[in-house]
Amino acid sequence: MLGGYWESVAIFVGINVLMGMSLYVPMAAGLISLGQGGFMAIGAYTSAVLTKQGWSFGIALPAGAALAAVAGLIVGAPALRIRGIYLMILTLGFGEIVRVFFLNFEPTGGATGLGGIAPLTQLPWVVIACALAVFVAWRLRASRLGRAMIAIHEDDVAAEAMGISLVTVKLFAFALGAGLAGIAGAFYAHQALYIDANQFDFSRSALTFLYVVLGGPANPFGPMVGAVVVTLLPEFLRVVADWRMTFFGALLVIAAIWRPDGLLRAPTFK
């Protein structure tokens, strides 16, 4: 259907869409994370180690997602007490801890990384995962849980006074987001075939943040648009050769001025 190159690009776009959705969910509840790369690493390493042990990808991928979600719960627990910029610092620290852990953890290759991963990522499954993630996010908007998340985002004192358990909803948002990043990581590992800790560094988390902010954090389709634009634009900008990233940066600045709320705005009220 697509040539090898474009199929590979499409898979990476899909992985980034999943990363965007992984941050969209906690951000819908007002929780900003700069550590999504850490959850992605957990999903990538877990699934890669399992498939190398001979497990099927169909089990290794959910296992990676589950472990990432558990990490999300652990990181989310202190997030119940802090917010805003302090939460960003906490999650940024978490992402670095995960990176340094895998850098030094010899059983998964340490600094030399983990190679020889089977090429098990297939485009249709990535597309299905993305579609499901976006669909759930869209449906969330018109559900009790989604309203609770928006209410917490808007005013957590009023939300709690209206009977919303901040503990349950915030932890759920963090864990679901982390699980999605784990799925993205599992797809990534079985597409890249070689992973090392530095592939999941701060720039990965920062780019994830960019997908959501550029695409529109208040619209369930926003992170998808953001991830597609940010991933594909540099490919199309190859014509300007060495000036590629300069052009890319300039376009982001223009987008920030032209559309400060993101490319897609909040859906209008029904």
Added chain:
Amino acid sequence: MTALLQAEGVTKTFGGYTALSDVSCEVEPGSVHAFIGPNGAGKTTLFNIVSGVLRPTTGRLFYQGQDYTGSRADQVLAMGVARNFQQVRLFHGLSVVENVMVGCHARMGGLLRDALNLVSPKPATELAARERALEMLALVGMSDRVRGAPAALTLVDQRRLEIARALASAPRVLLLDEPAAGMNPSDVNELVALVRSIKTLGITILLVEHHMRFVMTIADTITVLSAGRVIARGPPAAIQRDENVIAAYLGVA
């Protein structure tokens, strides 16, 4: 008759400042119990403590004889005590009717089931919540303003919306913190009618209000706070003649 809601020796300090000092109070079921007093008397602090938004420094709180001191605000709401806010606190990312549906949150089941329901676009719990929200909006007289953003409403309607949101949680006790603030006389008359209709639903009302005609019309019992202490308690007629109250409001000649 046992009190529905009871505060026992509640003291609240913020640093060195004592907002409430040894306040005790009993609220009879089915009554409208008003709290009045000069600015800074501690009325809103008392509401924040009763609704679980703040914890008392010392003292205990009881609902139907059960000690609920230290419960979180969401637990207090689930117990049956809902509130509005003096400074209106609506959810601006949600539409008018969705704001009220948030009030249904504690009375709905299936937190995950509906979110991860990929089959039915309108699950029964959602439809029931929407219907209840529309009923509550009708009760506060906002049937024609259920769509759109809450920010587009007048302040009076925003206050009504907060009351509808609180009522959606099916409370047994409703705390109203200055619901008449910023209202003109005809709005206040409508509010009196609304509070009466809420009372006929069997909901006990606690009211903080500066609008004296409103308070004297609607209250069964009035507790007067001044500088964090209870200085008088009784029916409206007695409060109006109370020397301590007159002194607190007007100063002593």
